[in-house]
Amino acid sequence: MNQHSPSSVLPATPATPQGRPVRVALLGCGVVGSQVARLLQEQAGDLAARVGAPVELVGIAVRRLGLARDVDLPEELFTLDAHALVTRDDVDVVVEVIGGIEPARSLILAALEHGASVVSANKALLAEDGSTLFAAAEKAGRDLYYEAAVAGAIPILRPLRESLAGDQVTRVLGIVNGTTNFILDRMDSSGAGFDEALQEAQDLGYAEADPTADVEGFDAAAKAAILASLAFHTRVTAADVHREGIAEVTASDVASAAEMGCVVKLLAICAVQEGPDGPAVSARVHPAMIPRSHPLASVREAYNAVFVESQAAGQLMFYGPGAGGSPTASAVMGDLVTVARNRLADVRGAGESSYADLPVLDMGSTQTRYHVQIDVDDKAGVLAAVALAFAEHGVSIQTVRQEGRGDDAQLVVVSHRASDADLAATVDTLRGMANVRDVSSVMRVEGESE
Ligand SMILES: NC(=O)C1=CN([C@@H]2O[C@H](COP(=O)(O)OP(=O)(O)OC[C@H]3O[C@@H](n4cnc5c(N)ncnc54)[C@H](O)[C@@H]3O)[C@@H](O)[C@H]2O)C=CC1
Numbered sequence: 001m002n003q004h005s006p007s008s009v010l011p012a013t014p015a016t017p018q019g020r021p022v023r024v025a026l027l028g029c030g031v032v033g034s035q036v037a038r039l040l041q042e043q044a045g046d047l048a049a050r051v052g053a054p055v056e057l058v059g060i061a062v063r064r065l066g067l068a069r070d071v072d073l074p075e076e077l078f079t080l081d082a083h084a085l086v087t088r089d090d091v092d093v094v095v096e097v098i099g100g101i102e103p104a105r106s107l108i109l110a111a112l113e114h115g116a117s118v119v120s121a122n123k124a125l126l127a128e129d130g131s132t133l134f135a136a137a138e139k140a141g142r143d144l145y146y147e148a149a150v151a152g153a154i155p156i157l158r159p160l161r162e163s164l165a166g167d168q169v170t171r172v173l174g175i176v177n178g179t180t181n182f183i184l185d186r187m188d189s190s191g192a193g194f195d196e197a198l199q200e201a202q203d204l205g206y207a208e209a210d211p212t213a214d215v216e217g218f219d220a221a222a223k224a225a226i227l228a229s230l231a232f233h234t235r236v237t238a239a240d241v242h243r244e245g246i247a248e249v250t251a252s253d254v255a256s257a258a259e260m261g262c263v264v265k266l267l268a269i270c271a272v273q274e275g276p277d278g279p280a281v282s283a284r285v286h287p288a289m290i291p292r293s294h295p296l297a298s299v300r301e302a303y304n305a306v307f308v309e310s311q312a313a314g315q316l317m318f319y320g321p322g323a324g325g326s327p328t329a330s331a332v333m334g335d336l337v338t339v340a341r342n343r344l345a346d347v348r349g350a351g352e353s354s355y356a357d358l359p360v361l362d363m364g365s366t367q368t369r370y371h372v373q374i375d376v377d378d379k380a381g382v383l384a385a386v387a388l389a390f391a392e393h394g395v396s397i398q399t400v401r402q403e404g405r406g407d408d409a410q411l412v413v414v415s416h417r418a419s420d421a422d423l424a425a426t427v428d429t430l431r432g433m434a435n436v437r438d439v440s441s442v443m444r445v446e447g448e449s450e
């Protein structure tokens with residue numbers, strides 16, 4: 001049987017269109033940047049045919065010269081002077097994959113002011129100060145595209161910005177951080193410890209340079225802000241998103257979830273809901289238990305998945321690799337082709353849309369279900385007292401079970417839907433009770449009816 005390698009089944013490289021090339025400057029040559037440079041080289045012929053002109057890599061700004069890289073590139077392409085590169089008169093598109101706030105923001109602003117379009121994967125910057133960048137792009141009449149910033153290779157920002165622009169999105173719910181999903185998946189399936197699973201995620205290039213951003217939920221919160229902004233035509237920044245990471249998730253939480261037929265996932269949940277003064281946006285990132293039968297429970301390893309619910313379309317699900325050099329570079333390249341085509345046609349794509357300008361709700365008013373583990377003295381009347389504490393704050397109990405005996409006694413309570421504020425008040429009351437030694441874990445339960 002004739003075995004084909006993936007590349008051998010692709011059509012022959014087309015003839016390169018002639019004409020002025022689209023010139024690209026690359027900022028950063030790390031996990032993502034090296035793969036962007038590789039694809040620019042390996043797919044030069046196809047890119048030229050798709051864009052309508054050759055796409056030429058004219059420079060790569062790095063922090064250190066002469067390093068061994070994942071891709072073979074002429075040494076003369078590299079420079080330490082990123083500012084000089086982005087303000088070169090012959091640069092049409094700047095691809096920013098250095099990450100962080102500064103100097104990425106100044107470099108993008110300089111590039112736009114100097115007439116270049118920009119493609120970025122930088123969710124931290126877009127979620128913190130997207131409005132400054134969008135205003136600069138608008139003023140310059142240039143594109144700012146950032147599909148890679150959320151859920152890596154998965155096309156999710158363009159569907160929200162373009163395909164669903166005629167619909168009303170009501171909720172976006174998903175797993176948008178590959179590193180934490182990888183860690184939780186390993187803890188659930190192989191019983192791996194947290195540190196071992198994190199190291200593996202770093203070795204595979206999923207984790208950010210500083211894994212705190214992943215583990216503490218900053219990365220997912222930045223992505224939630226970007227998703228909510230696009231979905232609800234409202235400016236939502238990372239600071240607006242309620243954020244809890246997975247550092248506090250213990251093996252016992254994972255085991256307790258398993259006993260309930262659930263799995264623990266770090267979820268990003270953004271919705272339009274009724275606020276005190278009309279429609280408002282809620283945006284939150286936190287670990288939650290979801291039933292194993294829920295489609296998000298089957299999202300394994302570093303994969304991401306995003307559910308979008310909209311009035312006319314109903315439910316849509318987007319699934320795929322959310323991290324890693326090559327998948328993320330795929331999203332960057334898609335943006336690069338679009339932006340390059342726009343340059344040749346002398347047009348720009350849709351800019352920021354924040355006309356709805358909805359208020360963002362605080363977490364206290366968010367309603368969900370809760371799984372609460374309470375270490376108690378194993379005495380008569382304790383269960384009744386605990387139940388009373390829930391009732392006092394209007395939190396209705398769905399199930400309660402006791403685990404362990406004597407000094408190891410524990411009550412595990414699952415509530416019906418309640419507000420975060422009422423649940424927090426219940427936990428405060430429990431912590432002050434004589435026969436309660438500790439409230440050892442509180443976790444939200446999502447994706448299940450009451
Ligand atoms: N790795 C991933 O799976 C994904 C990464 N991203 C985003 O892509 C961007 C890049 O991420 P990675 O490639 O993973 O990071 P990385 O740390 O592997 O690469 C960044 C590179 O930029 C260089 N750099 C930093 N400051 C510089 C400067 N001032 N001038 C020139 N070079 C500079 C660093 O030396 C490093 O080589 C970040 O914004 C990240 O959040 C987005 C989606 C997925």
Ligand SMILES: N[C@@H](CC=O)C(=O)O
Nearest residue numbers: 177178179206208323
């Ligand atoms: N560190 C991020 C990379 C992609 O955004 C992740 O783990 O998802």
Ligand code: NA
Nearest residue numbers: 147150152154
């Ligand atoms: Na994406």
